[in-house]
Amino acid sequence: MKTELERQVEALGPERCLFPSSGEPIDEIVQQLESINPIPHPLSRNHLPSLFGNWQLVYASKGTVVTRSFVSIPAIGQAIKIKRVWQQLVAGGTEKISASNNAALDLPLLGEWQLRALGVWTWGMDEQVAKVKFSTFSLQATQPFGLSNWSLPELKIPVLEFLQNEALWTTSYLDSEVRVGRGATGNLFVFRRESLPDVFGKV
Template sequence: MIGNDATRLALKTELWERVEALGFHRSLFPSSEETINKIVEQLESMNPIPYPLSRNHLSTLLGYWQLVYASRGTVVTRTVASIPDFWGLIKIKQVWQQLETGGNESISASNGALFDLSFLGEWQIQANGLWQWSGDREKVAKVKFSTFAMQATKPFGISAWSFPELKIPVLEFLQNEALWITSFLDEEMRVGRGATGNLFVFRRRSVSGETLQSELVSD
């Protein structure tokens, strides 16, 4: 066990160093890095919490997590990357996920991203939905998002301004359901895999919601 702990620590240290060297945009946009993927796979093989969705481990699973690596990008970053000359128009400053206890055997999930839209200033988008246990109840969840929200947090670059949040409900028949596998979890790091194998590496942000929001806006 001690050997495993030391190996995990060494692998995580190398992972953080490689992700940092890769740079924020390359780590979240479609550009899979095989070395990083192999490090993550090694960590998955020595997962200290084999059943991360177990109710016994909710205190570790829940909280604020910053996305630091996506092997094939995300829905948002793939969309942005498809825009011609997006580097000069759109800058993604943060991508995060908040997990909280939900009702009816579920976990409440909010996925958010903060953008700098050049002269339009900073804008935040957020998708809110639920994880529900599915199949292997302690590893796999069904994910469905029911509302989207958009807000100008610093319109036209003026920090003293902000626009009200606009919430857009998603009609039930349009709500797509997807499977989400949590393949690694400890106090600092979480790895999730989508149905197609795309892997997402999250690092915990140990702050309150209010503090997180102010950090995201000011970063």
């Protein structure tokens, strides 16, 4: 199933996978994987290490916050190249995970820029669903105007406490290579762990 998932993702293409689309074959494969989820309680203390690390986003059924904004402004969105979207999860204390959502973009004339959202996962008795809240957003020119040997300082924008929205996030599938998350609105996200030579392998 993971081999077929990899094939379908490659057929759709790296950028189309991150924009809203009708990706029914991919959704159906993910549902099959979810039905045999080897780690049904990913937020339990024993399985937390399996969540930590860098995860590349390879598919989003309804797009992402960034790509949905591109769709709403086609003239700008078509000119922007998405180089990479990834998430970093690290231990953040008792029943907490520090999360960093990142996107590297190539902007016309402006060069390569990185967007980052920093937040925290918390949870209670349910060891599959976490509450996610982001407290800081940042922007950095990593290769301004195409200059690879130059970068600008990161600009961090804190979010006031009363403006921080809390969302529910379900980790519906997890193994050593692939992770599936579902948002409260039904958006489906497929991640693969970075720095592995064969991320999908075979089930």
